[in-house]
Amino acid sequence: MGKSSEIVKEHLSYSDGFISAQSLHHVITKSKTKIGLTTVYRALQKMVDSGEVDTFRNPEGEAEYRLCTPNHHHHLVCTNCGFTVEIDGGAIESWASSAAVKNGFSSISHIADIYGLCRQCA
Numbered sequence: 202m203g204k205s206s207e208i209v210k211e212h213l214s215y216s217d218g219f220i221s222a223q224s225l226h227h228v229i230t231k232s233k234t235k236i237g238l239t240t241v242y243r244a245l246q247k248m249v250d251s252g253e254v255d256t257f258r259n260p261e262g263e264a265e266y267r268l269c270t271p272n273h274h275h276h277l278v279c280t281n282c283g284f285t286v287e288i289d290g291g292a293i294e295s296w297a298s299s300a301a302v303k304n305g306f307s308s309i310s311h312i313a314d315i316y317g318l319c320r321q322c323a
Contacts, residue, residue, distance in 0.1 A: 208234055209244040210253070210268070218283045219257060219265035257314055259283070275312075279319035288315075 212229045213220070220228075226241045245266050248254035255269040260280055270287060273294075277286045290297075293313045301309040 203244075205236060205240045206244040206247060208236060209241055210248065213245075213248075213254070213266065213268050216267060218285045219255075219259070219267045219278070220283075221259075221263050221265050225266070276314040277319075278314055278316050279322055280316050281318055281322035284319045284321070 208229060209225065212225060212232070215228070216225070222242050222245055223238065225245075226236070226238045229236050229241065245254060245256075249256050249266070252271065253268065254266050255276070256264050256266050257276070257278065259265050265283065267285065273290065274287045275290050275293060277288055279285070290313065293311075297309060297311045297313075301307070
């Protein structure tokens with residue numbers, strides 16, 4: 202991992218939930234570290250590709266990022282404040298496999314995130 206990726210990962214680890222690339226860039230540069238926004242995007246994309254970082258589109262359509270656990274999981278995401286909880290897929294996993302087999306699909310993958318309001322925002 203390059204120095205830029207390490208800086209992005211370090212600052213991403215400070216975030217409690219998902220954060221946009223622009224917001225993360227602002228946090229990094231506020232700490233007196235010089236890094237370009239394009240470099241932040243590039244580092245985030247590499248980490249998404251390697252499975253180190255989760256990404257989702259907020260209600261405004263902007264991509265947001267956060268460090269994730271290495272095992273397959275899904276999310277509960279507050280649409281108001283962005284608070285996120287990783288959850289085990291349970292029934293979603295068996296439903297996805299069953300639906301794929303029933304329709305003749307193989308080598309499947311899926312993303313299932315659930316959006317709503319957290320306790321604090323409800």
